[in-house]
Amino acid sequence: MALLEIADLSVSFPTQDGLVKAVDHVSLKIREGRKVGLIGETGCGKTVLGMAIVRLLQSTARIKGRIAYRGRDLLLMKEGEMRRLRGREIAMILQNPTTSLNPVLKVGDQIAEAIRLHLEKSREEALNLAVKMLEEVHMPDPARRARQYPHELSGGMRERVLIAMALACRPSFIIADEPTKGLDAKTKMQIIDLIKGATQEKSLMMITHDLGVAGQICDQIAVMYAGEILEWGSSEEILSDPCHPYTRGFINSHPSRGLVPIPGSSPSLIDFPSGCKFHPRCALATDICKTIHPEMKALEEEHSVRCHLCT
Ligand code: SF4
Numbered sequence: 001m002a003l004l005e006i007a008d009l010s011v012s013f014p015t016q017d018g019l020v021k022a023v024d025h026v027s028l029k030i031r032e033g034r035k036v037g038l039i040g041e042t043g044c045g046k047t048v049l050g051m052a053i054v055r056l057l058q059s060t061a062r063i064k065g066r067i068a069y070r071g072r073d074l075l076l077m078k079e080g081e082m083r084r085l086r087g088r089e090i091a092m093i094l095q096n097p098t099t100s101l102n103p104v105l106k107v108g109d110q111i112a113e114a115i116r117l118h119l120e121k122s123r124e125e126a127l128n129l130a131v132k133m134l135e136e137v138h139m140p141d142p143a144r145r146a147r148q149y150p151h152e153l154s155g156g157m158r159e160r161v162l163i164a165m166a167l168a169c170r171p172s173f174i175i176a177d178e179p180t181k182g183l184d185a186k187t188k189m190q191i192i193d194l195i196k197g198a199t200q201e202k203s204l205m206m207i208t209h210d211l212g213v214a215g216q217i218c219d220q221i222a223v224m225y226a227g228e229i230l231e232w233g234s235s236e237e238i239l240s241d242p243c244h245p246y247t248r249g250f251i252n253s254h255p256s257r258g259l260v261p262i263p264g265s266s267p268s269l270i271d272f273p274s275g276c277k278f279h280p281r282c283a284l285a286t287d288i289c290k291t292i293h294p295e296m297k298a299l300e301e302e303h304s305v306r307c308h309l310c311t
Contacts, residue, residue, distance in 0.1 A: 001071055002029035003173060003203050004053070009065035011045075011052050018270040022048040024227035025065075027296075030173075035204040037214030037235065039250070040224035041266055046207045047095060049224075050175045053205075054092050055082050069173070088118040091171040095178045095207075097158035101150040107161045108134070108146025111168055118169045133164035137194055156187035160194070167198055174199055177207045192216050211254045215239050220302070223247045226267050226277040229296070233303035243299060243310035246278045276308070284309055 011023040022045045030036050038046045051057045053067055055074060067074045069090065074082065086092075094100040102110055111130035115121055121129065127146070134142035137160040150158055159179055166174055176195060180188040195204075196217055208214050214221050214235065221238040223231040223246065231244040242248050249262035264281035267273050276294050279285040288308050296306045 002068075003032045003034075003070060004028075004030040004205075005066070005068045006049075006053075007066040007068070009049070009052065009067060010063070011048050011057065012062045013058070013060055014062070015270075019062075020269045021227055021272070022269055023052065024272075026224075026227070026229055028222055028229060028232070030203055030205060032172075033201070033203055034220060035199065035206065035218040037206045037208060037218035037221040038224060039208055039211060039214050039221055041250070042209060043266060043269075044224045045227040045269075046209075046224055047177055050092060050177050050205065050207050053175060054086050054090055056086075056092070084118070087114060087166075087171065088169045089171055090173045090175070091166040091169070093162050093166045093174065093176040093179050095181065097150070097155065097162050100162060101158060103150055106147055106149055107153065107158075111146075111161065111165050114165045115168045129168065130164070133168050134160070136167070137161075137164045137198070138190070139164070154187075156183055156190065159183065159187075159191055163191075163194060163198065171202070173203045173205075175205045175207065178209070179206075180208070180210060180213050188213075211239065211251060212256060223250065226272060227269060228277065228306070230278070230307070231303075231305045232296075233300075237300075237303050243303075243305045244278075244307045245282050245284050245309075249281075276306075 006026055006028045009023055009026045013020045026049060040046055052063060063075060108127055108130045111133055112126035115126040115129050131142050131146045134146055139145050139157060139160050179195060180191050183191060192213060206214060206217055218235050221235050222229050225246050231238060231242060231247045238247060242251060251257055252260040253262055262281055267277055273280050275291045276289045279289040294306045294308050296304050298304045299310060
């Protein structure tokens with residue numbers, strides 16, 4: 001049984017301009033111990049998918065489909081049960097530490113609060129554990145840093161606080177949303193090493209627009225575009241022998257591969273193009289691409305793709 005099985009998941013948000021379809025019929029399985037990278041351009045639905053798993057989406061979200069964790073549908077769980085599971089079993093390293101941390105609470109208190117939500121600890125025990133967690137994520141001078149406010153820490157240190165908070169209750173499954181975004185190259189490498197080390201025995205979903213990060217941490221990659229998954233496979237296969245024209249374009253747009261941009265821009269999530277959603281930007285599009293939406297098909301046991309041309 002997969003640890004996490006997402007089946008035909010759609011998430012949309014009503015707006016004045018129409019229904020924004022952020023996640024569109026996504027199916028994905030994550031096996032125990034696997035590290036899966038969810039990659040794609042900003043606004044393709046990656047974060048919404050992650051937030052749907054931990055059920056932290058705004059109340060106006062319309063969600064259809066199934067998200068089964070160890071066989072149990074998270075979408076059908078009562079809020080109290082979900083609250084107990086969140087943090088204890090499934091934890092999310094939220095994007096943007098500047099806005100995710102409470103600016104008026106010392107970081108040690110914030111970690112301790114997360115600990116006390118799930119573990120029976122006194123305030124003092126939780127604070128000691130918070131310092132230990134900061135030590136585990138290689139925070140310099142952890143006891144002093146625990147007594148500081150988020151604005152007194154650097155961006156890399158704040159990211160370490162979020163990671164410490166997510167790991168504090170020893171969850172089995174971690175969702176990390178763009179944990180290296182906005183960090184300088186040196187700090188980025190340190191955070192990658194930290195996540196690699198801290199999640200060795202765990203399952204991970206790494207949401208990132210950075211292929212380099214996914215390649216270094218993940219053993220599988222799912223490529224998202226306009227709310228759907230276009231290609232999925234082992235990291236090695238996806239990075240060295242991708243089939244989908246979008247995946248190839250996305251790889252070539254990475255600084256290490258020549259920074260060649262994909263022409264055009266992502267489609268509106270309110271009004272998708274007909275047929276293949278990528279066809280207005282695809283140099284290989286043919287007539288069929290403009291009218292028939294390609295199904296996901298397996299090229300190999302561990303490689304599937306949604307493109308009429310890939311066989
Ligand atoms: Fe391009 Fe057609 Fe494949 Fe879509 S289905 S990616 S338009 S070749």
